[in-house]
Amino acid sequence: MLRSIYLFVLIALLALAGVWLADNPGSVELRWSSYVIETSVIVLVAALAITALMIAILINIYRWMRASPGRLGGAFASRKRGRGLDAISNGMVAIAAGDAEGARRAAIEAERHLKGAPMTLLLAAQAAELYQDDRAAKVYYDRMAENPETELMGLRGLIALAKSANDLQGAITLATRADAFKPGTEWVLKELLDLQLKTRDYAAAAAILPKMPRGKAAKNSALPHLRAVIDYQRALTKLDTEDTLGALTLVQSAHKSDPDFIPAATLLLKLSPADRKRDKLVSAIWARTPHPDVVSMVKNLVPLESESDWLIRAKTIFGSAGGDYRYSNFALARAALDAREWGDARKYLTNLASGEPTAIVYRMLAELEEKANADAAAARNWIIKSTEAPQDPLWICNGCGRQEVKWTAHCPSCDRFDSLHWRNADRGEVDGILEAEVVQEISAVS
Ligand SMILES: [Zn+2]
Incomplete structure (x- = not known):
């Protein structure tokens, strides 16, 4: 309201001034050099007014531009950004295609x-890796x-580089830094655990396990089994320093974590004091995991025992109910053969032959x-039959297929952790080994 009154008064004053100037036309003379x-005064006033208006407009345009530099510069920057992002997506496609030059x-x-943006650094690092330029x-x-x-992403790249250069200690230092930077990150913990296992630092590996995420992983058997293997290895380390009690505690916890883990079960038998509790443990372990390694361990529990005494003891342990009937027959047939009790041996082997005999049954028949x-x-005939029978299980590496008689935490061939599993070899793969075995057996028998 006040503003419009002010405007009205201004226009009225200007009109009056115009009328007055028209009524009183003066003249103006400007001299400059020879010009x-x-x-008339009215033209001069009009020229001055127009000039003032022009200056006001220019000042306003200048102010408008200064107040928002993004308006002009922004359009330019966003085009630059767009090009940078295009380059990054092209680069990612090139990396996926393995095109190092692209x-x-x-x-x-x-x-x-994009000058130093995190994504450009990552792209540059990955391009350098494709070029196998690890230094770049x-x-x-870095x-x-x-x-x-971008610290975590950078550390991840550095860890991978350290590992590929076989600098495991360096990788552990980096992973520890990543764990401190963002505690509880799943890939960091997995990486750290993997590295500690590779360097055989089982105590450090055990310290990581409680930090591992709960939920899915804890529900399936993978985590308890992993804990069992690690505690078993720690028990072996204790035995190296003759700390039998420490080893027993650890192997007890390993057996509790995974009662199906044979090496822990057998070591627990070995370290347990000879009492009735151990006898119960033997029955429980045999009922759950009837395995040749358990038989060997039970046999060794009584030192300097004659083969005949062992056969008597084996009959009471494996002959009673519980455990797999077939595995009991295996154990008893072997004990009878060693005790030279041919009648017993024939009885157990006939039991086995009436089922689905594996190669070892025929080999024991040949021995008999x-x-x-x-x-x-007759022996040679059984040996030939054994070559056609299904093979017996062995500790076989899931990574490289190596076959071992004894379980070890790391595959002796490919060094993979906990890769040896008790299973049957694929017949196709073991043909070469089978032939060599047969030749050996035949020459031993004849
Ligand atoms: Zn292997």
């Missing part, structure tokens, strides 16, 4: 537009690791014919 400008060019283009990749990952925003009857021809 003379002659005009990735490198895209990384340079992205850096030109390390420089980029730069990422210096910035809290050879030792009891000195019948080399």
Whole structure:
């Protein structure tokens, strides 16, 4: 309201001034050097007013631009950003396709537009890795690791580089730093655990396990089994320093974590004091995991025992109910053969042969014919039959297929952790080994 009154008064004053000027036309003369400008006062006033208006407009345009630099500069920057992002996506496609040169060019283009943005560093590092230029990749990952925003991503790249250079201690240091930076990150814990196992630092590995995420992993048997294997290895370390009690505690916890883990079960038998509790443990273990390693361990529990005494003891342990009937027959047939009790041996082997005999049953039958009857021809026939029978299980590496008689935490061939599993070899794969075995057996028997 006040503003419109003010405007009205202003227009009225201007109109009055215009009328007054028209009524009183004066003249103005401007002289500059040899130029003379002659005009009326009214024209001069109009020229001044127009000039003032122009200046006001220019000042306003200048203010408007200064207040928002993004309006003009922003359009330019967003085009630059768009190009940078295009370069990054092209680079990612090149990396996925394994095109090292394409990735490198895209990384340079992205850096030109986005100068040091986290994604350009990552792209540059990955392009360098594709070029197998680990030194350049390390420089980029190092730069990422210096910035809290990209530290974890940078560390991940550095850990992978350290591992590929076989610098396991360096990788552990980096992973520990990543764990301190963001505690509880799943991939960091897994990486750290994997590295500790690779370097055989089982105590450190055991310390990581409680930090592992609960939920899915804890529900299936993987985590308890892992704990059992680690505690078993720690028990072996204690035995190396003759700390039998420490070893017993650890192997007890290993057996509790995974009662199906045979090495822990057998070591627990070995370390348990000889009392009725141990007898109960033997029955429980045999009922749950009837395994040849358990038989060997039970046999060794009584030192300097004669083969005949062992057969009597084996009959009371494996002959009673509980455990797999077939595995009991295996154990008793072996004990009878060693005790030279041919009648018993034949009885157990006939039991086994009436089921689904594996190669070892035929080999024991050959042994019986050879030792009891000195019948080399019959023995040879059983050996030939054993080559056609299904193979017996062994500790076989899931990674490289290596076959072992004894379980070890790391595969002796490919060094993979906990890869040896008690299972039947694929017949196709073991043919070569089978033939060599047969030749050996035949030459031993005849
Ligand atoms: Zn292996």
